[in-house]
Amino acid sequence: MSVTKEKIKKLNNQLKKWSKEYYDNDNPSVSDQEYDAVYNTLLKLEKENPEYILEDSVTKKVGGSVSSKFQKVTHKYPMLSLGNAFDEEDLIKFNKQIEDVTHDFNEIEYIVEYKIDGLSVSLIYIDGKLFKAVTRGNGIIGEDVTENVKQISDIPEVLNKKVDIEIRGEIYMKNDIFENLNRNGNNFANPRNAAAGTLRQLDEKIVKQRKLSAFMYSIPDSINRDIKFQSEAIEYINKLGVAINTDYKIAKNINEAIEIVKNIIQLRDKLNYVIDGIVIKVNEIKKWAEIGFTSKFPKFMIAYKFPEETATTELIDIFPTIGRTGRVTYNAKLKPVRLAGTNVQAATLHNADYIREINISIGDIVRVKKAGEIIPKVLGVETKRNKQIWKESKICPACENELIRNEGEVDQYCFYEDCPQKNIAKLEHFVSRGAMDIEGLSIATIETFLNNGLITNIPSIYKLNDRISEMLDLPGFQEKSVNNIINAIEKSKSQDLDKFIFGLGIRHVGAKNAKILAKRFGSLEKIVNASNEEITKIRDLGEKVALSATNFFKDDTNKKMLKQLIDLGMNLKEIAAPISNKFSGMTFVITGTLSQTRTFFSDIIESNNGNISGSVTSKTDYILAGSNAGSKLEKAKNLGIKILNEDSFYKLLEKENHE
Ligand SMILES: [Zn+2]
The missing domain is CATH 3.30.470.30 (DNA ligase/mRNA capping enzyme)
Structure with missing residues (x-):
C-alpha cells in the first residue's frame, strides 16, 4: 500500500474518532482548530490523490468539518413561531x-x-x-x-x-x-x-x-x-x-x-x-x-x-449569590426532587422581598415549578415547619462588604468593584456561549485562574498565552487542556462583533441591542471613536439603552480596556455576514399589511445585504407594499419608485444575477 494511501486512511480514522467524541459523547479531546487542521490536510491529500478517496471519508459527510458544520439556507417562506x-x-x-x-x-x-x-x-x-x-x-x-x-x-x-x-x-x-x-x-x-x-x-x-x-x-x-x-x-x-x-x-x-x-x-x-x-x-x-x-x-x-409541572420538596437552605452587576439573587437549596424529567436541587427565590412575600422558612416543604429550560422557581409554602427563620443577608458572601439597597429599590447590591463573585460572573458572561464562546474556560477554571492571579479582567484573558507554564503548574491542568483553552481564546478574537458587545455586559444591552450597535458601527475601533451623539442616534435603541451604552463607551476605564483589547489582536467579525449580495446597495421601504410580519421581510432583505429605511425618499429603490398601504405608497408612486407586492418581492429574491 502506498504511503499516501496509508496516510489518508489514518487521517480519516483519526477524524472519525474525534467526530464521534464531539457528536456522540459531547466530549471532544481536540479543539476545533486542531480538527480543522487535520481535516484540511486530508482534503488536500484527497484532492491530489482522488484515486485514494475512501468510501467512508469524513470529507464526504454533511458539512464535513466540525466548525463549518452545515450550510445555511434561506427559507422561501419564513417558518413562523406561534402565539x-x-x-x-x-x-x-x-x-x-x-x-x-x-x-x-x-x-x-x-x-x-x-x-x-x-x-x-x-x-x-x-x-x-x-x-x-x-x-x-x-x-x-x-x-x-x-x-x-x-x-x-x-x-x-x-x-x-x-x-x-x-x-x-x-x-x-x-x-x-x-x-x-x-x-x-x-x-x-x-x-x-x-x-x-x-x-x-x-x-x-x-x-x-x-x-x-x-x-x-x-x-x-x-x-x-x-x-x-x-x-x-x-x-x-x-x-x-x-x-x-x-x-x-x-x-x-x-x-x-x-x-x-x-x-x-x-x-x-x-x-x-x-x-x-x-x-x-x-x-x-x-x-x-x-x-x-x-x-x-x-x-x-x-x-x-400544557400547564406547568410542579413538585414539592424540603427547603434545606437559602443562600445569596452576586451577579455581574453586583445584584444579589437569593437561591433555595432543595432536597433533590424529580420535576419535568430532570432532578432539581436548587431554585431561584429572586430577592429578599420575594422570600418575605411567600413567607418561607428553612425546613418548610415548598412547591417548585419548572417551565421549559428556565431555572426552577419556588412558588410558595406547601407545609409550614418554621424550623429556622430566614434573615436577609447584610454582607456580601464573597467580599464581605456591606450589601446596599438603594431607596425605593427591591434589590440589594454589592458595590465593591473588585468583588470576586462579581468578577467571576462578569468573566463567565464574557466567555459564555452567547458571547465570546471560549470553550474550556468554565466557572471552575475562571475561579482557579482568578485565585492564582492569572486573570483579573477581560484583557488579561488575552494575555494568558504568556503564562502557559504557570497554568501547567496548577493541579489538574495538562498540556492538552491548556492548549485547548489557549486555542479557544485565540479563536475568540475573530468572534462576531455583536457577541463581543453582548459579552461586555453593558446594562440593558442584551443580544438584540448588541446586534444593533454592531450593525451601526461595524467595528470595535469605530465604537471606541464614536461620539456620544452618534451612539444616542441609533435606530431602534431606546433612550434607556442608548444612555447606558453611551455611559459605558465614554467611560475612560472602559475605553482603555477596549483599546487594550485592540492592541491584543482583537479582530472581531462584523455582524453576521449576509448570505448573499443580491440586494446590495438597494434600499427598501416596507409598508401596509403583509401576510408575514415586517421583521420577517426586513430580515430577508438584510440577510441579502439590502437596507431598510423607514421613510420613502428619492434614494428608495423598492417599496414592498401590502394591503392598506397609505401615504408611503402614494409618495413612492409620485417619485416613480418600483412597487413590489409579496410575489414580485420573492421573484426579485429568486432572480440569480440581479443587475
Ligand atoms: Zn461582594
Whole structure:
C-alpha cells in the first residue's frame, strides 16, 4: 500500500474518532482548530490523490468539518413561531379575535393537531425527489441537513407523485427509542435533545441507527395548489407517501376544539412521543390571509401550552449569590426532587422581598415549578415547619462588604468593584456561549485562574498565552487542556462583533441591542471613536439603552480596556455576514399589511445585504407594499419608485444575477 494511501486512511480514522467524541459523547479531546487542521490536510491529500478517496471519508459527510458544520439556507417562506394559549379563556379570546376579522355568520371550523416536541424542518421536493431538507433555524435561515434527513424512514426520498413541493413538519424521537439510547451509554436530557443531537450528526450512519421519526403537516403554498383546508393539506402529504400524524381532529367550533384539547391533556402521557402542546388552526386556508398576523405571530393559529409541572420538596437552605452587576439573587437549596424529567436541587427565590412575600422558612416543604429550560422557581409554602427563620443577608458572601439597597429599590447590591463573585460572573458572561464562546474556560477554571492571579479582567484573558507554564503548574491542568483553552481564546478574537458587545455586559444591552450597535458601527475601533451623539442616534435603541451604552463607551476605564483589547489582536467579525449580495446597495421601504410580519421581510432583505429605511425618499429603490398601504405608497408612486407586492418581492429574491 502506498504511503499516501496509508496516510489518508489514518487521517480519516483519526477524524472519525474525534467526530464521534464531539457528536456522540459531547466530549471532544481536540479543539476545533486542531480538527480543522487535520481535516484540511486530508482534503488536500484527497484532492491530489482522488484515486485514494475512501468510501467512508469524513470529507464526504454533511458539512464535513466540525466548525463549518452545515450550510445555511434561506427559507422561501419564513417558518413562523406561534402565539400561546394557556387556558380555555385564551382560546375563547383567540376565537373572538378571528370572528371580529372575518365577520363570518357561520362558526369557525378548527383543526386540532398535536404539537410534537421535536425539530421543525422544511422538505423541498423537486420533480418528486427530495432536493433539500432545511432546519427551522431562526425562521428565516436554517441549516441544510438533507443527507441526514434521508436516513429517516418516515421521509421518502421519492414521492408518489412527480411534483415540486415544499412540505413542513417535525422530526422527533420516539420515547422508547430515546430510553434505549440512554440505556446504551448516551446521556440526553430528553427526546428532543436526542433528536437535535442526532440530526446534527456528521455521520449519517449514526442517524440511521438512531431511528428518528417524522410527522409532516404543512404545505406553505397550499393556497396556490387549490388545497382549501389544512386537513386536506395533511391528507395530501399522506398521499405523497410522507408520514403524517393521523390523530388530528376537526372541531365545528371553538367549544368543540376546547373539548378536544381537554381529551388530549388526559391521554398525552400514553403517547410514545412527547407533545409540548396542542395546535389549533382555522381549518379553511383561504381565511388565513384575511385574518393576518400580529407583529410576531399568525392570528389564525395558536399553540395551547400544557400547564406547568410542579413538585414539592424540603427547603434545606437559602443562600445569596452576586451577579455581574453586583445584584444579589437569593437561591433555595432543595432536597433533590424529580420535576419535568430532570432532578432539581436548587431554585431561584429572586430577592429578599420575594422570600418575605411567600413567607418561607428553612425546613418548610415548598412547591417548585419548572417551565421549559428556565431555572426552577419556588412558588410558595406547601407545609409550614418554621424550623429556622430566614434573615436577609447584610454582607456580601464573597467580599464581605456591606450589601446596599438603594431607596425605593427591591434589590440589594454589592458595590465593591473588585468583588470576586462579581468578577467571576462578569468573566463567565464574557466567555459564555452567547458571547465570546471560549470553550474550556468554565466557572471552575475562571475561579482557579482568578485565585492564582492569572486573570483579573477581560484583557488579561488575552494575555494568558504568556503564562502557559504557570497554568501547567496548577493541579489538574495538562498540556492538552491548556492548549485547548489557549486555542479557544485565540479563536475568540475573530468572534462576531455583536457577541463581543453582548459579552461586555453593558446594562440593558442584551443580544438584540448588541446586534444593533454592531450593525451601526461595524467595528470595535469605530465604537471606541464614536461620539456620544452618534451612539444616542441609533435606530431602534431606546433612550434607556442608548444612555447606558453611551455611559459605558465614554467611560475612560472602559475605553482603555477596549483599546487594550485592540492592541491584543482583537479582530472581531462584523455582524453576521449576509448570505448573499443580491440586494446590495438597494434600499427598501416596507409598508401596509403583509401576510408575514415586517421583521420577517426586513430580515430577508438584510440577510441579502439590502437596507431598510423607514421613510420613502428619492434614494428608495423598492417599496414592498401590502394591503392598506397609505401615504408611503402614494409618495413612492409620485417619485416613480418600483412597487413590489409579496410575489414580485420573492421573484426579485429568486432572480440569480440581479443587475
Ligand atoms: Zn461582594
